[in-house]
Amino acid sequence: MKSIRRLYFYLVAFISVEVVVWGLIGLLRSIVDRTISGGADALAQALALILVGVPIFLVHWLWAQRTSAREEEEKEATLRAVFLYAILLATLIPVVQNLLSFLDRALVQSAGLGVARAFSAFRNQTLADNLIAILMNGIVAAYFWNVLRAEWGTLKDQENFSEVRRLYRYIWMLYGLLMTVFGTQQILRFLIYIPGDVLGELGREVVVNGTALLVVGTPVWVYSWRVIQDSLADPAEMGSNLRLGILYLLALGGVITVVTASSMTVNILVTRLLGADWTLQYFVHQLGGPISVGVPLGLIWAYYGHWLNRHIEAIGDKVRQTGMKRLYNYILAFIGLVVSFVGVATLLSFIIDVATSRxxxxxxxxxxxxxxxxxxxxxxxxxxxxxxxxxEALVVGEVGDHARRSVLRKTYLYLALFASVIGGMATAVGLVYQLIRVALTGDAGSNFVNDLLNTIQLLFLFGVVLIYHLNVLRADGASMADSLAEKQSVFSVLIVDSGDGIVDSVKAALLKSGSKMQVTVTTPAEKPEGDFGALIVGGDVAVDAPAWIRSFGGNRIIVQNEAQNLLWAEDAAQAAESVQRLAEGQEIQKKKPTRSAWTVVAYIFAALFALQLLLMLLAFGISLVAGF
Incomplete structure (x- = not known):
C-alpha cells in the first residue's frame, strides 16, 4: 500500500512541477517577446499552467517532504530517489539543449550562413527564449539539487539512492556521448566530400552544426565518464551490473556499426573496381557516409571494448571471466555467420545468373x-x-565442461539450427512448388533453370549450416555426458526417509535426469557409515533434526513439505507478510514458494530490451549512412 501511495504522490509532483516550470517559461517568453511567443494565447496558456500546477505540486510535494522527515523508510525509498534524480534530468537536459541551440545559431550566423541553416529544432528560437528556459530550469534544478544533497547527508541506508544515482550518471554519459559521436560524424561527413553544382547538397552548415554538438556534448561526456570512473573505488560501483551492461552495449553497438559500415565501404570500392560509371565526386560522396559513421563508432568500440576487457579481468574467478567474454563472442559469431551465409548465397546466385544468361x-x-x-x-x-x-569447448577439463554447458553456446547453436531448419524448409517448399507446377502445367518458363538452381544452392547452404552445427551440438552432448557421468559416479548422496514419500520423489527425479550418482537411504534415528557429499532431508525433520544431521559436514539440502504449523518464507519481507496475514486471521497456504511469473517476465523483457538497444544502435548507424 505504501508503495502505491508513494508512486502516486511522487508521480503527480513530478508532472505538476514540470507543468509549472514550462508555464513560467511560457509566461516570461510572452512578456519578453509577444510576437514570437504567440501573444494573448501564449499568455493565457502559461497562466493556466501556473495557476493549476502550483497548488497541485505544493500539496503533493509538501506531503512527500513531511513524510520523508517523519519516516526513515520514506526517506530511503527508491521512488524518492528516482523522483529527485528524474527532476534533475528533466531540468538540466533542457538547460543543455537550450545552450546547444544558442551556440548552434551563433556559430551558423558567425559563419555567414543565416539562422535557417541551423538545426531545424533551433531555427525559430531566440536568445531570450534560450536564456529564459536556462534560467527557470536552472532555478528548479538548483532547488532539488540542494534537497538531494541534504538527503545524502542524513541517509542511514544509501543503497537505493546509490543505485538510482548510478543510473543517473550513465544517462548523462550516454547523452553526452551521443552528441559527441553525432557531431564527429557530421564533421567527417563534410570533410569526405567534394562540392558540386547541384542545389541542396552538403554545405558548410554541416560542419558548423557538428562543431556545436562537439563543443556542448564532449564536456558533458568527459565529465560524466570521469565521475563514473572516479566512483569505481567503491566495490558496489565496480561490480555493478549496470556498468557491465552499458559497456557491453557500447562495445557491441560499436562493432556492429563498424561491421555494417565496413561492408558498405567494401561494397562501394568493389563496385567501383568492377567498372561502375561514377564520377569522382559521386564516388567520394558514397564513401563519405559509411566512413563518417564507422570512424567514430570504431573509436567507441575500441575505447569501451578496452574498458570492458579491464572490467572482466578485474573479476578474480576465471570461470566467470570466460563466461562474460562468451556473450560478446557469440553475438559477433552469429552476426558473422549470417553475413557470411548471405555472401556465399549471393556469390553462388551471381555465378548461376552469369552461367544461365551467358x-x-x-x-x-x-x-x-x-x-x-x-x-x-x-x-x-x-x-x-x-x-x-x-x-575452448574442446578443452578437456573444467574449462571445457563449463564452455560446453554454457547457455550462450546452446543459444547460439540452437539459433543456427532454427534458422537453417526454417530456412531450409521454406526453400524446400519453393523447390517442390516449382517442380509440381511445371509437372502440372508443362510450362517451365524462361527462368526455370535459373530459379531451380538458385533454390537448390540455397537448400544446399542451409543443409551445410544445419549439419555442421548439429554435429557440434552432438559432440558437445557426448563430451558433456561423459564428463558429468564421471563426476556423478564418484559422488554419494544420503537421503533421510521421514515417511512422507521424499525418497521415492528424489529417486524418481534423479532417474528422470539420468543421474549416475550413488544414493543411500537412512532414517533420522540411524546414522549411516560412509562419506557423503550431500544430505537431502525433509523440512519437518530439519527443524527438529538429530545431532548427527546437525553436525553433518557436507551440503544439507532441505525439501519443503506440508508439515503441520511449518510455514516457509523466502526472505524477511515474506516472513513479515505471513505474520501480518496470521494476525489478521487469514490463512497462509503451506506450499513451496516458487519464483514469481512476473520475475521471469521481467528477465525476458530485460533481455529483449537489451537486444532492442543493440538493434537501435545498428539502425542508427545505417540511418546516418543513408541520411547523411
Missing part, C-alpha cells in the same frame, strides 16, 4: 560486389569469434 550486366556487378563485401567482412568476423569459442 552475359555480364551492370546489375550482375552490383550482386558480385555485394557478395564480395559480405564475405570479406563476415567470414573473418565469424572465424575470429567462433574458432576461440570452439577451441
Amino acid at each position: 552475359s555480364f550486366l551492370m546489375g550482375d556487378s552490383n550482386s558480385l560486389a555485394s557478395a564480395i563485401s559480405s564475405l570479406i567482412v563476415g567470414l573473418p568476423l565469424w572465424l575470429m569469434t567462433w574458432r576461440p569459442m570452439q577451441a
